[in-house]
Amino acid sequence: MSSYDVLIVGGGIVGLSTAYHILKKDGSKKVLVIDKSHGIGGGDSGKSAAAFRAFFYSRTNLALAHSSIEFYKHVQENEKFDLGMLFVGYLLIFDKEKYNRVSKVITDLKHRGLDCSEFEPEDLAKKLGIRTSLAGDEEAELMGLKDPYRGIYIPLAGILKPENLLEYYSREVQKLGGRIEFDTSVEKFIIEPKKLTGIPGEPFPWQEAEIKGVITNKGEIRSEKVIVAAGAWTHKLLDPIGIDCHSKPKKRQIFTIPASKPELNKLLYADGINKYNIMPFILLPGDVYLRPEPFEKAFWVGLSDDLGRPFILEENPQPEEKYYMYGIYPVLHQYFPQFTDMWPSSMWAGHYDISLDGQPVIFEDYNLIVSAGTSGSGIMKADAIGRITASLYYGEREAELYTGEAFRVSDLSLQYRKVEPELLII
Amino acid sequence: MSSYDVLIVGGGIVGLSTAYHILKKDGSKKVLVIDKSHGIGGGDSGKSAAAFRAFFYSRTNLALAHSSIEFYKHVQENEKFDLGMLFVGYLLIFDKEKYNRVSKVITDLKHRGLDCSEFEPEDLAKKLGIRTSLAGDEEAELMGLKDPYRGIYIPLAGILKPENLLEYYSREVQKLGGRIEFDTSVEKFIIEPKKLTGIPGEPFPWQEAEIKGVITNKGEIRSEKVIVAAGAWTHKLLDPIGIDCHSKPKKRQIFTIPASKPELNKLLYADGINKYNIMPFILLPGDVYLRPEPFEKAFWVGLSDDLGRPFILEENPQPEEKYYMYGIYPVLHQYFPQFTDMWPSSMWAGHYDISLDGQPVIFEDYNLIVSAGTSGSGIMKADAIGRITASLYYGEREAELYTGEAFRVSDLSLQYRKVEPELLII
Numbered sequence: 001m002s003s004y005d006v007l008i009v010g011g012g013i014v015g016l017s018t019a020y021h022i023l024k025k026d027g028s029k030k031v032l033v034i035d036k037s038h039g040i041g042g043g044d045s046g047k048s049a050a051a052f053r054a055f056f057y058s059r060t061n062l063a064l065a066h067s068s069i070e071f072y073k074h075v076q077e078n079e080k081f082d083l084g085m086l087f088v089g090y091l092l093i094f095d096k097e098k099y100n101r102v103s104k105v106i107t108d109l110k111h112r113g114l115d116c117s118e119f120e121p122e123d124l125a126k127k128l129g130i131r132t133s134l135a136g137d138e139e140a141e142l143m144g145l146k147d148p149y150r151g152i153y154i155p156l157a158g159i160l161k162p163e164n165l166l167e168y169y170s171r172e173v174q175k176l177g178g179r180i181e182f183d184t185s186v187e188k189f190i191i192e193p194k195k196l197t198g199i200p201g202e203p204f205p206w207q208e209a210e211i212k213g214v215i216t217n218k219g220e221i222r223s224e225k226v227i228v229a230a231g232a233w234t235h236k237l238l239d240p241i242g243i244d245c246h247s248k249p250k251k252r253q254i255f256t257i258p259a260s261k262p263e264l265n266k267l268l269y270a271d272g273i274n275k276y277n278i279m280p281f282i283l284l285p286g287d288v289y290l291r292p293e294p295f296e297k298a299f300w301v302g303l304s305d306d307l308g309r310p311f312i313l314e315e316n317p318q319p320e321e322k323y324y325m326y327g328i329y330p331v332l333h334q335y336f337p338q339f340t341d342m343w344p345s346s347m348w349a350g351h352y353d354i355s356l357d358g359q360p361v362i363f364e365d366y367n368l369i370v371s372a373g374t375s376g377s378g379i380m381k382a383d384a385i386g387r388i389t390a391s392l393y394y395g396e397r398e399a400e401l402y403t404g405e406a407f408r409v410s411d412l413s414l415q416y417r418k419v420e421p422e423l424l425i426i
Numbered sequence: 427m428s429s430y431d432v433l434i435v436g437g438g439i440v441g442l443s444t445a446y447h448i449l450k451k452d453g454s455k456k457v458l459v460i461d462k463s464h465g466i467g468g469g470d471s472g473k474s475a476a477a478f479r480a481f482f483y484s485r486t487n488l489a490l491a492h493s494s495i496e497f498y499k500h501v502q503e504n505e506k507f508d509l510g511m512l513f514v515g516y517l518l519i520f521d522k523e524k525y526n527r528v529s530k531v532i533t534d535l536k537h538r539g540l541d542c543s544e545f546e547p548e549d550l551a552k553k554l555g556i557r558t559s560l561a562g563d564e565e566a567e568l569m570g571l572k573d574p575y576r577g578i579y580i581p582l583a584g585i586l587k588p589e590n591l592l593e594y595y596s597r598e599v600q601k602l603g604g605r606i607e608f609d610t611s612v613e614k615f616i617i618e619p620k621k622l623t624g625i626p627g628e629p630f631p632w633q634e635a636e637i638k639g640v641i642t643n644k645g646e647i648r649s650e651k652v653i654v655a656a657g658a659w660t661h662k663l664l665d666p667i668g669i670d671c672h673s674k675p676k677k678r679q680i681f682t683i684p685a686s687k688p689e690l691n692k693l694l695y696a697d698g699i700n701k702y703n704i705m706p707f708i709l710l711p712g713d714v715y716l717r718p719e720p721f722e723k724a725f726w727v728g729l730s731d732d733l734g735r736p737f738i739l740e741e742n743p744q745p746e747e748k749y750y751m752y753g754i755y756p757v758l759h760q761y762f763p764q765f766t767d768m769w770p771s772s773m774w775a776g777h778y779d780i781s782l783d784g785q786p787v788i789f790e791d792y793n794l795i796v797s798a799g800t801s802g803s804g805i806m807k808a809d810a811i812g813r814i815t816a817s818l819y820y821g822e823r824e825a826e827l828y829t830g831e832a833f834r835v836s837d838l839s840l841q842y843r844k845v846e847p848e849l850l851i852i
Contacts, residue, residue, distance in 0.1 A: 142623050142625070143623065143632065143633075144621055144623075144633070145632075191733060191734050195570055197568050197569065197570075199568070201752060203734065204752055204753055204756070205713075205729050205731040205749070205753035205754075206569065206571075206712040206713070206714070206729075206753065206756065206757045207569075207570070209733050209734065210733070211733075239674070239736060239737040239738070240736045240737075240738075241733060241734055241736065242676060242732055242733060242734060242735045242736050242737055243733070244674055244737065244780070244782065246672075246782060248665070248670055250668060286632040287631075287632070288632070303631050303632075305631040306668055307617060307635050307636070307637075307667060307668060307669070307792045308617050308629065308635065308667055308668060309668045310665055310666045310667065310668050311665040311666075311668055311670065312665070312666075323631070326627060326630055327630055327631035327632065328631075330630070330632065331632045354670070356670065356672055356782060356840065357840070357841075366733045414782065414783070415783075415847065421841065
């Protein structure tokens with residue numbers, strides 16, 4: 001039997017960032033992080049598309065992402081820890097109708113000082129070889145695909161290596177005296193009455209009870225405080241004890257397409273868009289995204305489907321080749337003829353942990369802290385989420401983000417939740 | 427194959443009230459209600475403790491409950507349809523600490539014109555035989571039970587027969603031309619693209635899709651609009667298509683204790699508290715409730731446990747005798763010595779459908795309307811919930827409640843949710 005000040009269930013990006021920020025504030029805390037997977041990156045964090053942008057309408061989104069990105073930049077540039085972070089930018093490609101819907105939001109963002117620039121269809125065609133006129137194409141017309149009308153290029157955005165980010169936090173946690181144990185899964189929470197009576201069978205429903213630790217496959221772990229940061233697994237841990245984590249898992253898939261043809265190579269290393277001469281992260285009409293993976297000379301492609309895609313947690317979710325074939329490829333090769341007849345060389349699947357409103361959920365109940373619901377933007381917001389969760393642990397009203405901005409901890413709680421809705425729906 | 431204007435999945439109190447109010451506004455609508463149970467009251471509505479009160483701090487709670495109660499009163503008194511509605515009142519019994527915590531809230535409610543009166547410990551002892559001093563009782567002290575310090579009696583409150591209320595709406599729906607089919611369960615939703623392409627396998631992820639009906643055990647039912655009002659079953663229907671209903675089921679149990687002793691008979695027919703000379707619905711410190719069931723010469727007792735009680739849906743949830751024995755009885759017999767050695771003559775279990783904040787969730791997504799999350803107060807709020815759901819269906823911004831109050835429909839949605847938190851936590 002071991003005993004800790006803080007036990008963090010989940011060694012993904014949120015758990016590790018939380019452990020780091022708890023220890024950073026007070027290195028004397030005895031902190032243990034446990035994870036059911038075999039090692040760093042074994043869960044959904046490691047399966048992330050790991051793209052980031054500091055370009056959101058919602059002030060909540062912006063604060064969480066921007067401050068985290070600035071911190072990661074600091075880690076890479078000043079601490080010299082390579083996160084594989086490249087500011088290749090985001091390019092959001094809109095059809096005319098959607099552009100008209102979002103253009104006011106984008107104008108507002110420019111007025112707020114967020115940097116972006118517009119690409120005309122000619123730029124899209126010239127710089128990236130995108131097909132900008134689908135008229136007369138029978139398949140495209142049958143599919144109802146729209147012509148690209150405008151690209152919005154966001155420079156403060158890009159990609160990183162999620163496993164490196166996990167390594168960074170993991171190393172720092174251990175430097176600060178924290179422990180991380182893999183292959184350790186929670187079987188049960190230890191629930192005890194606040195005042196023990198000694199009557200066998202307690203806690204009874206008439207007693208006030210709270211969480212005192214967990215039983216794992218390796219034995220009992222007691223802790224003054226338990227923090228559940230288990231991403232898509234959170235509801236599976238908490239439903240049995242009747243605490244609602246307000247998030248649900250959905251499978252997400254990534255397909256790797258090698259840049260094995262000259263025209264694909266040309267696209268991957270597109271000239272003149274950013275200083276690296278690497279194509280930006282591109283979002284197409286029809287919601288297919290295309291991410292450069294320059295380290296592998298490849299592209300990652302994906303698509304977040306919604307209606308009809310079940311909320312379901314799978315121990316080992318499998319990618320579906322048909323999803324690429326019928327869901328992604330038809331859109332991809334229409335806009336990017338370079339991908340004609342290109343099929344994935346590898347693919348994998350993980351989970352988003354989708355919260356009630358797409359923002360993280362960080363709250364305390366029965367002496368248990370929950371930090372979950374990152375909704376697919378966990379990597380890009382993890383540093384801020386860790387700081388806010390640490391502040392909740394220390395009972396602080398406000399968390400100081402890396403940028404110095406004060407973030408009210410209760411804004412991400414359930415009871416006093418105050419998140420700005422995201423109007424830049426891309 | 428049949429086709430309807432409105433298909434309502436769930437023939438419990440919310441589904442029936444919704445069907446009624448949709449038809450009341452426009453009798454030409456072709457409305458079908460389906461339910462998987464064998465008949466009226468076969469689901470969780472019929473298993474309700476069916477107590478009501480128009481005494482809440484939250485304006486949302488108050489508006490929904492008060493207007494529904496007034497409507498039920500109208501049905502019973504003016505329409506002469508017996509709902510078994512008795513205004514026996516609620517008696518909330520507080521220990522000193524809890525009384526001090528809620529007394530400001532109660533004063534506020536009095537200032538807002540809500541009627542209540544206070545019972546001193548002597549009244550509690552004299553009128554109801556409640557033990558008001560537990561000092562020196564070893565068991566009570568070990569359990570940490572507190573002395574009753576004050577009772578708050580709420581006259582605009584009481585009990586009704588849930589099956590009668592279900593019968594009322596069911597009869598009215600059919601009178602107005604609506605159909606209700608039992609033994610009909612949803613196997614699958616029909617999801618189709620808004621614009622059909624004719625390509626086999628659609629909808630594809632790049633198509634905009636929506637709900638067009640359901641496949642049931644009895645065949646396909648198409649409907650312009652589908653409304654899911656399936657209470658605790660809602661998430662089970664919606665998780666497979668990836669729509670979050672923001673509510674989860676918890677088992678709740680009711681135990682019947684016959685008034686088989688003179689002292690219990692005296693308690694059940696307590697003199698001088700209300701005009702019926704029936705004891706009020708009583709809530710004890712420790713959260714055990716005691717409901718008079720005068721038609722059966724019995725009491726119903728229950729307790730809503732939280733931490734440790736899993737979120738789980740069971741086809742046929744079973745009451746646990748041990749839950750009475752160790753969870754309820756120890757508290758009950760301490761405060762009411764009349765119950766010493768009394769055991770349940772019958773018992774049953776159903777589900778609460780607990781929403782993110784305890785208020786109903788009523789929203790539309792992908793052409794599907796969800797009306798769920800009644801959180802244990804579905805019976806007392808059903809008329810208002812039905813009116814609000816009907817207004818959402820008709821695209822109205824505001825619903826007119828029975829009391830004439832206008833209720834903004836989006837206040838119970840997810841995206842624009844605006845509910846006042848309940849400060850009278852009893």
